[in-house]
Amino acid sequence: MKSFIVTVLALLLLAVGGKAFRSRLQPRVVNGRNANPGQFPYAVSLRYNNIHICGGSIISANYILTAAHCLTTEIDGEVFDTAARWLSIRAGSLHVGTGGVVVPISEYTKFPGYFANYGDIAVLRLAQSLNFTDQIRPINLTQTEPPNFVSIVAAGWGRLFEDGPRPEILQYTSMVSLSHNVCSILNPLVDESFLCLLPSRRNINGVCNGDSGGPAVYNDRLVGVANYISESCGAPHPDVFANVAHYANWIRQNSDLENADVTSSHSENVSSENSTTENGNLEV
CATH class of the missing domain: 2.40.10.10 (Trypsin-like serine proteases)
Structure with a gap:
């Protein structure tokens, strides 16, 4: 946790100057891995x-x-x-x-x-x-926001790096959820309708062009929809997702989920990532 706090503080220094995150995502997951059959059936x-x-x-x-x-x-x-x-x-x-x-x-x-x-x-x-x-x-929609500083999985067919090639096979990567307070310091335009995910400390990763609209998943529930990035793809700044918990009622009302049993799991036997601990915290 100490090293993660240092990372966040470094990001705060990079954010001096008030530069907002406005770059639309291009197709990519940076420094991702090939998905396995049945890993992301949604x-x-x-x-x-x-x-x-x-x-x-x-x-x-x-x-x-x-x-x-x-x-x-x-x-x-x-x-x-x-x-x-x-x-x-x-x-x-x-x-x-x-x-x-x-x-x-x-x-x-x-x-x-x-x-x-x-x-x-x-x-x-x-x-x-x-x-x-x-x-x-x-995949089931989340009913609550994910905890702060846990591993979230993002997946997509976006570019592998800035201006790089687009993959043929679905890519995925682990990112870390940020609190609204920390993210709003980095980007004053972010409110509670957004979910901010930070590249993991193991490597610079994240979403990119072509990943827009793709899933962010925690505990086999959809918690985010890829929206936009700061700076370039894979830069050490948070990537911004629509916060599914914030929009869950609207989503249900505008689909056929309104009368569905939201407590049941569609994919309880499907594992989307193996890099989290039992309590969902990022492994060291």
Whole structure:
């Protein structure tokens, strides 16, 4: 813990000058590892014209959770919504371009308060229901925020490093959750609707371009949706995620989860990471 506090203090020094985190995520998990079959059965590739643009998470047979900015396009300074007919997801495959099933998106709903970096979350309705298998399963939403300073797993098909190649196989990495107080010191624009994850002390890692919309998971529950980064990919600054606990009621009301038993686990036999201790704390 002492070394972690030193790391946080170093970040505070780097933050002098009040630079805000505003870089949109590009496709990547920096310094990640190849995922194993069935390790992230809820992770999907969100596609525009069958080209990977973002990540997403299966929350039911009919709905996917992702970031709202994945559904917009900026042209000459104006932001336009992407027509749902151009969107689809690939589920059930570790490979971004092959395998699994590809299902069209029929419609989507962005959080009504979405503006700039705020409210950056959306639900996608599938044109066809998914058939669950060992490789295709939903993940439960968290009902509470994760504890501070525990290991959180992020996954995606984003770039392997700044301006680097995009992986063919799903990548994952462990990060550390920060308290709102610490994160708001580093970035005054962050409020309780965000979840801040710090690169682990073992190596510089994190999310990047193409990881937007992808999952952050703690104890087999979805706690975050990848939103944006500070500085460059893999820089020693917190990456910013939408805080699923903050939006959980809205997500349920705008999907078919409203009447679901939120206490049951869809993936109780699926392990997303083996680098946490029994109580969820980061291993030394």
